[in-house]
Amino acid sequence: MKQATILLLILVLSTVLSAIPLSILHTNDTHGAYLPRSQRTDQGSRMIGGYAALEHHLNLERAKSQRSIYLDAGDQQTGSIFASLVYRDAVGGAVIEAFNHLDLDASTFGNHEFDFSMPNTQKLVQLAKYPFVSSNLQTLDAKPFGGNPFKIIKLDSLKIGVLGLTLVELPEKVKRENISTLNILPYKQAVDKYIDQVDKESDLIILLTHLGFEADSLLATVLDNRVDIIIGGHSHISVEEPWLVNGIYIASAGSHLNLLGKMDIEVENDRIAAFKSKLIPLWTPEKPAKTPLHKFVSSIADDLETEMNQVIGKITVDWVPDKFKETIVSRWMAEALKAEYDQIYQPDLALINCGGIRKTIPAGDVTMRDMHEMLPFSNYVVLFSCYGRDLLAMDELNKQIAIDKPYDIVQSSAQGWVSEACPGGHGHNKRVYKIHGKTIDPDKVYRVVSHDYMAGQWDKYLGFKPFDVMETGDLILDAMIRQVKKLQ
DSSP: OHHHHHHHHHHHHHHHHHSEEEEEEEEOOOTTOOSOEEEEETTEEEEEOSHHHHHHHHHHHHHHOSSEEEEEOSOOSSSSTTTTSEETTEETHHHHHHHHHTTOOEEOOOGGGGSSOHHHHHHHHHHOSSOBOOSSEEETTSOBTTSOSEEEEEETTEEEEEEEEEOTTHHHHSOGGGGTTEEEOOHHHHHHHHHHHHHHHOSEEEEEEESOHHHHHHHHTTSOTTOOEEEEESSOOBOSSOEEETTEEEEOBOSTTSEEEEEEEEEETTEEEEEEEEEEEOBOOSSOOOOHHHHHHHHHHHHHHHHHTOEEEEESSOBOOOTTSOOHHHHHHHHHHHHHHHHHHOOSEEEEEGGGOOOOBOSEEEEHHHHHHHSOSOOEEEEEEEEHHHHHHHHHHHHHHHHHOSSOOEEEOSOEEEEEEOTTOTTOEEEEEEETTEEOOTTSEEEEEEEHHHHHTHHHHTSSOOEEEEEEEEEHHHHHHHHHTTOO
16 A cells, blocks of 8 residues: 555656746737836826836746746837837837847747838848747748748757747738738648647747737637647737637737736646736836846937927827727828928828827827827828729728728818708708819829828728829828927
8 A cells, every 4th residue: 555655656746747837928019118108007107118117027027937938929110219210220120129138039020020121121130139930921932031930949858839920911011012022821821831840849839929819819720739829919909818719828918018928837748737827017116227228228218308208289189090080180180291292292182091190199289209109100102193083982992991990991181072062952962072172073183192001002092003103202200290390
């Protein structure tokens, strides 16, 4: 009996000892959120977020763990003045440098990593001391874009395989010329291409994705049990308790460095034997350590603050954007764009996409920071021509988009649909499209001022292909700043 008890104890101990603990720390959709910001709580306002707070909490969690990795699910870029800086010859290079200081083990490409140009994206990859893992983005000669279709991270005896996926709708999210040299594989096809090799070389497999939470959940239903975890971005969703779909845990940690995700697991025989998780608010420490990262961010922030806090105009009502309907700010922006180029190009009307307006600005002073954060994309002003019938078709497309909501609607300057009393009265009105006070002529050519993103995504936004396209070389941000300065 005693011998049997000893054997049972040995068996239990060997099982416990064979389970390897691992902490997985993760972020997504950080969008250049370099400084902390105020957040209201039940105890009053507290400062949250920023790279220094992330570093502080990463270090705390790493100290508690026997072994850990830190992963990021994309969209490190775009959304702040810090991310729009040119650093080491790359727009967004300062963001990469911040993540280098954070000892990131791997990231995947979000759509915003491609906002500027392919050479700029390639420069970001070169600056990173961590791999951008991409299993489904390929160059035209069928090579993995960035050079890392997967990454094997080795921690003692534990080997973690990380594959990366970027949303297949990428051509709808960025300027198409920015990704014209890429092929995008379907998600399952990309996973199947590499998973046999990754499975042979690892004890745990993680998909690091930038697809959106719904797409992650659907993908999990068609994957086999070799995939253990999906860490996703793009939807900006914070998942307190990761979903378990088809035996695969799906996690996401919100956006803009409000939260750090942490999963504490035990790995045994190529499977997760124990699992628990939490989301950690990135509260700013009372006395942040003067680390190299803190000094780096502070040196750039100090130079930016004076310029970014400069008041350039004043508005009397709140500017609250909405992707799916006309708003005060979208109407102002379309009118301002037309006014900016009236004298030099005499456009008939201006067109912008409402989804490009990304920040609410309350009534009162407007600062340079407000404008950079409201219009964070590198879009250039263009002019193009179209027929009156094209504009009528665009309006029909807009109405359908407002119902279906697959992306965002187009806002025109004051020229457009107006309600007009029918001849003879009878209390009825009809909708008439007017430009310069005249009913639109379906066969007439009209000149439009817009930006290159809309012109390049004409099938998505306009429903017609523009012709006689002319690039001005002006950033739409700069044009809008000039117009805001007139609002005194």
